[in-house]
Amino acid sequence: MDVELRHLRAFEAVARLQSFTHAATEIAITQPALSRTIRQLETAMRVTLLDRSSRHVEVTAVGRRFLGDVERILTDLDRAVATVREQVSLRLGFSWLLPDPWAQDAVARFERATGSAVSLVRSDDPLTAVQQNKIDVALVRGRVRSSTWRVVHLFDEQRVALCSVHSALADQDRLDWADVPRWPLVVNIVSGTTGPWSWPAGHGPEKVVETTNFDEWLESIAADRGIGVVPEVAMRRNIHPAVKFLPLDHAPSIPVSLVFLPNGQDALLRRFVEASMDATPTAAPGTARPEARPSPSSRSRPRR
Incomplete structure (x- = not known):
């Protein structure tokens, strides 16, 4: 039988903790499975690595020499794996x-x-x-x-309204969802969260200003071409000095x-x-x- 990585990790854990119970918990296997793994390792190497005769598990003389090599191997392996993982991104x-x-x-x-x-x-x-x-x-x-x-x-997420500081809405403290369609609505048709589709047919805004990205959308609102509706996270960001946020009452949330x-x-x-x-x-x-x-x-x- 070949010596596998699982054998080395099992032996290192038992030797370090001097306990099959604690080692089994650490490497997340059952104690009987851990005992079988250690026996497999000792059989493959034809030596006794752990003395189980006393109340506590003790490492034999040959086991101590082997443990030093195992610790170096596992350290080098963990370091190599960590180096590769650092180069892998999601x-x-x-x-x-x-x-x-x-x-x-x-x-x-x-x-x-x-x-x-x-x-x-x-x-x-x-x-x-x-x-x-x-x-x-x-x-x-x-x-x-x-x-x-x-x-x-x-x-x-909850929705909030966004208007230009030059808009007639800028003097208001908040806006109701039912009142949004009364104003020209600036819509990002690619990834926007609010548009004519957000209301039943015939109840949406009469005028829609279409844009195709966030920057166009934001600059259109700043230029007072219409108002926008966004998730409330935008209120916590300083996204443009020429716009104002208005809390939006009774608006449906955004998944x-x-x-x-x-x-x-x-x-x-x-x-x-x-x-x-x-x-x-x-x-x-x-x-x-x-x-x-x-x-x-x-x-x-x-x-x-």
Whole structure:
């Protein structure tokens, strides 16, 4: 029988902790399985490495010499693996402001757990970027309906209104969702979260100013061409000196999800999804924790 890495890690753990019980807990196997692994190693090497005759496990003389070599091997291996992991990154795409503090918490959890890095990629159309393999996973606001994607709903964000400091709305303290259609609405048709589709047919804004990216959208509002509606995270960022935020009453929330193709870096993606779920705000009592699931078949674009 060949000596495998699992044998070395098992022996090092027992020798260091001087306990089969504690070693089994540390390397997450049962104590009987750990005992079999040590016996396999001793049989393969035809030596006794551990003395089990006393109340405490003791390392034999030959075991102590072997332990020194094992520790060096494992240290070198762990260092080599860590070096490679530092060069492996998961690409997270987003169209504009990442939610806070979710983004910072999720990235930190993932990088601590895996040793891999997260590369943040700004994209006006992150769904297309996933399809083109330019990113591994997209942070998407709005509903995504397609059998192509895997969608993990994280949480919902509240909406706020945005107007120019020169707008007649700038003197108001807040705005009601029902009053938004009375004003020209500036819409990012590529990745925006609010547009004519956000109201029942015939109840949306009469005038729509279409833009194709975040910068065009923001500058159009600053120029008083219309108002915009965005997630409230924008209120915590100084995004433009010529705009004003207005709390928006009775507005529907915006779903925030991770979207990715099921044939991507499955293991790494799974760890990132886990970290992202752990970083989500605490659900309200009685609310089920969202799970990864294929989205229903329909269009491949977000329905905001």
